[in-house]
Amino acid sequence: MAYAHIQVEPIAGALGAEIAGVDLASVDLAQFDEIRQAFLENQVVFFRDQDISIDEHKAFAARFGELHVHPVLQQLKDQGHPEVVVLESDGKRPYVADRWHSDVTFEEKPPLGSVLRGRVVPERGGDTMWASMYAAYEGLSDAMQRLLSGLEAVHDGGGFHAIATEDQKKDLASRQTASHPVIRTHPESGRKGIYVNSAFTKSIVGMKPAESKALLDFICGHIETPDFQCRFRWRTNSIAMWDNRCTQHRVLRDNLAAHRRMERVTIIGDRPAA
Numbered sequence: 378m379a380y381a382h383i384q385v386e387p388i389a390g391a392l393g394a395e396i397a398g399v400d401l402a403s404v405d406l407a408q409f410d411e412i413r414q415a416f417l418e419n420q421v422v423f424f425r426d427q428d429i430s431i432d433e434h435k436a437f438a439a440r441f442g443e444l445h446v447h448p449v450l451q452q453l454k455d456q457g458h459p460e461v462v463v464l465e466s467d468g469k470r471p472y473v474a475d476r477w478h479s480d481v482t483f484e485e486k487p488p489l490g491s492v493l494r495g496r497v498v499p500e501r502g503g504d505t506m507w508a509s510m511y512a513a514y515e516g517l518s519d520a521m522q523r524l525l526s527g528l529e530a531v532h533d534g535g536g537f538h539a540i541a542t543e544d545q546k547k548d549l550a551s552r553q554t555a556s557h558p559v560i561r562t563h564p565e566s567g568r569k570g571i572y573v574n575s576a577f578t579k580s581i582v583g584m585k586p587a588e589s590k591a592l593l594d595f596i597c598g599h600i601e602t603p604d605f606q607c608r609f610r611w612r613t614n615s616i617a618m619w620d621n622r623c624t625q626h627r628v629l630r631d632n633l634a635a636h637r638r639m640e641r642v643t644i645i646g647d648r649p650a651a
């Protein structure tokens with residue numbers, strides 16, 4: 378579609394577009410409608426040079442829906458920002474999110490999307506990759522699409538217990554598993570996409586363990602096909618906003634010693650439907 382209030386420049390064939398001509402601290406209604414449209418069309422959108430406050434970061438994300446509070450990752454809770462997830466790495470702290478996944482799929486209503494800001498960004502390395510789960514679905518044979526379309530899978534976030542406080546463990550236990558369709562129909566675009574990921578999807582409902590493992594291994598390998606991907610090079614105050622319902626992402630582990638600090642605000646989505 379044509380845009381009159383923002384500029385939208387796709388960065389790859391499968392997904393991803395850079396948006397210019399907007400200050401995320403003061404987005405007017407006409408701009409917001411177009412950002413929303415560009416987000417749905419491109420699955421992940423990028424903004425540069427957004428020197429906004431944490432409150433402005435949260436306020437922009439909240440225009441898309443209610444903000445999510447992670448059961449465990451609440452590093453800025455004491456500063457009044459329980460909704461902000463900090464992802465920080467350097468020579469002593471390892472990268473997080475360095476395998477393909479979508480966020481928090483173990484909850485009944487997994488996120489609609491996230492708004493991630495680069496606070497401290499390495500001079501080089503630590504790019505983030507996104508993959509289109511529409512493209513991954515469309516890259517399957519008709520026979521495989523039919524097989525997967527009837528299936529549900531179990532997602533589990535129990536891995537977060539290892540870093541949770543006692544209070545957080547109780548909260549996590551109350552919302553750490555959910556079953557979702559293996560092929561999800563996007564509630565806004567109506568398009569189908571793969572909805573299992575290697576971080577949280579544990580098994581396929583109704584299958585023997587060996588069958589489930591073989592199928593999940595195939596799907597998780599398939600979604601890594603480079604043709605489905607885009608790659609974003611961060612600068613300080615770059616912001617990425619992705620649709621968690623139809624994409625997966627991971628960081629590249631190619632500059633492990635460099636300090637990298639990202640801040641994420643996440644928007645609650647709806648219950649996935651087949």
Ligand SMILES: [Fe+2]
Pocket residue numbers: 474478479480626
């Ligand atoms: Fe993530």
